[in-house]
Amino acid sequence: MTGPLGYGLGLKDCSLIILFFSILCTIPVGYLATLGPKTGMRQMIQARFSFGYYLVSVPVILNLATLTGFCVIDSVIGGQSLSAITHGHLTPDVGIVVIAILAMLVCFCGFKILHRYERFAWIPALIAIVIATGTGGKHLSNQAAFETPEASTILSFSALIAGFLIPWAALAGDFAVYMVPEASSTKVFAYTYGGLFLPTVPLMVLGAAIGGACPNIPSWQAGYESTSVGGVLAAMLEPAGGFGKFVVVLLAFSLLGNIAATMYSITLNFQLLLPWMVRVPRFLFAIVITAIVIPVAIRAATSFFDNLENFIGVIGYWASAFVAVVVIEHAWFRKSDCSAYDHEKWDKSNMLPSGLAALGASLLSFALVVPSMAQVWYTGPIAKTTGDIGFELAFVVTGLLYVPLRYLEIRIQKRV
Template identity: 65%
Template sequence: MLAPLYGLDLRNSSLIILFFILLTTILPAYLGTLGPKIGMRQMIQARYSFGRYLVCVPVLLNLATTVGFCVIMVVVGGQCLSAVANGNLSVNVGIVITALLTLVISFCGFSVLHVYERFAWIPALVAMAVAAGTGGRHLRNQAAYDQTPPASAVFTYGMLIAGYMVPWACLSSDFTAYLRPDTSSRKVFAYAYAGLATPPILLMTLGSAIGNAIPNMPAWQAAYDRTLVGGVLDAMLSPAGGFGKFLVVLLSFSLLGNLCATSYSVSLNLQLLVPWFLKVPRYWFSLVFTAVVIPVGIRAAEDFFVSLENFLGLIGYWSSAFVAVVLVEHFWFRGGDCARYEPEAWNDAKLLPWGAAALGSAVLSFGLVIPSMAQVWWTGPIAETTGDIGFELAFVVTGLLYVPLRTLEKRFTGR
């Protein structure tokens, strides 16, 4: 729905969505194949490049990212519930309800979560199909733009798409580690790739169509002004009457699937942050997570799309640098062989790398990333011409720097 802000009509934004998702989904899909082979979750694997202690830096960034995604989702859930109640229920109350429902499901553990995820997409698909059907004739009223969008708009919008997809790579093995070691890597990659790419392509394209139709639909514009995303969905489903209201509620509850899965990874990451956190029952982390998400979500809802744009833009940089380090370590220094990850070293700082090469290469890459950023609060001199190419440079430059720095680290430490 941010496409009109960059002067992108439905055709151009849809092409950007398609190709950036097809490209960036390769990263999380591939890292997911390492989970069954290595038997470790994503940030545990990262210790084999970032070390036992310096891995806390990407863990903290990953925590901020996962919490940020959850904030986005509880806000949209709150908007949907508020829209259904015709404003009699505030967005803030809707945020609280969504967060508390997430807490209840997160208490049930991975097995219940897995069953929930298996079926939760079905009513969501039905609801979105009905919304597209009831609002379809109005979606034809697309905003028109007189000129071809500049490359800067294309790359900056593409950065937002990448900012949604690439961070999944920091969580992939959290879920695939449960699979048997002899599970086909091709099958894991194919399922992960299709499952991560297909829904966003369809839904982001629909979101672009909605965003470009809102200015030409006074009823949609009024609903959007009241409760943003939830209001527009409610307006689109209004021809279905009470059934449409019911579907909006289903859509708000469909967010629980992503919320619960992400909160699950949050609790795992918190256990990695400080050694004695392993002794804390994981449900306490779920309580802390909920206590953080609710007030932050209420604050983010005040200027939702600005918050969304800033968040998606920022997280793409660090996650690209992180993935570059993990991939170069795997392919260049371990020959792509999962057997070369010594399982006995996972929690032993004396056997793991220092992590200076990993963190150093990521930090040094920002010498080029920062001039290539295009954010609300900063546009670098490179980005003024090219648009935001920060995530691409973070990935490439970090990977190139890691090779010599890690080689030096290995010669100096023998690890």
């Protein structure tokens, strides 16, 4: 919905941008997932072999903020959906609390139960989406008229797509590590790529269609102004009566799997933040993050789409720089050899790189990234002409800088 309502893009333009940039931005997620089974390391553990034992805390903190933000987004959508079907009797705040706590309980069950839950939870979610589309589908052709977009608008919206997809690369190995080392890399890549790409593109396009129709459908517009995404879903399903309300509840609860899986990765990242945190039981981190998500989500719900644009637009920058470092470390310096990651070194700071090359390359790239940012709260001098090209520059510039800086680091430390 952000394309039409936030950027003034028509359905055709949104669909083409979503398709092209999703094809491109899902690649690093699939690629890094293939390293999990072969290295036996979670994503941020593997990152220690480029960012070092201590400086890896920087991408860990950024990843924690990113994952927490995704939990906030899903909690807001779920909470607003529950509120919409009660016509305000259940406030969005209470709905957010319900969704966040239920997701935490699912997270408590551990990876095996979570994995089984995810295997089947998508089925009722898909059915509910089909029902919602079928019920309100007759209005989707009633699209609002938008002007022909400028290149800068297209690139700015593409940065939003990248900001949603690329950060998944920072946790791809967290789940792939459970696969056997002999697992086919081609299959791991294909399953990961397809698992992210196939649901993302149709749902984003559907969201764009709904957003484009909203201004022309009074009940949808009223729902959007009342409780944002949840209000629109409730308005779409209103003709179905009580069954429609049940479908909205089903859609709200379908977010539990996303939030719980994200919380699972958050608990793993917490243990890497500081060495002593590895001794803290992970369920305590789940409680802490839930306590953070609830108040932040309640505050974010007051201006959801503005906060959504601000958050997703920014996270693509650091994630692109991170991907550039990790990919070049593996493909160039480790010769794409997963056995080059010595398991005896992962928790020994004196045997790992200092991380100065990785962090230095990432930070220096922002000399070009910042002027190329186009956000609600800031537009750089380059972005005023080109649109947001920050994530592209973060990847390219970080990669170019990392190679010479890493060679210098190896020469000084006399080890890879």
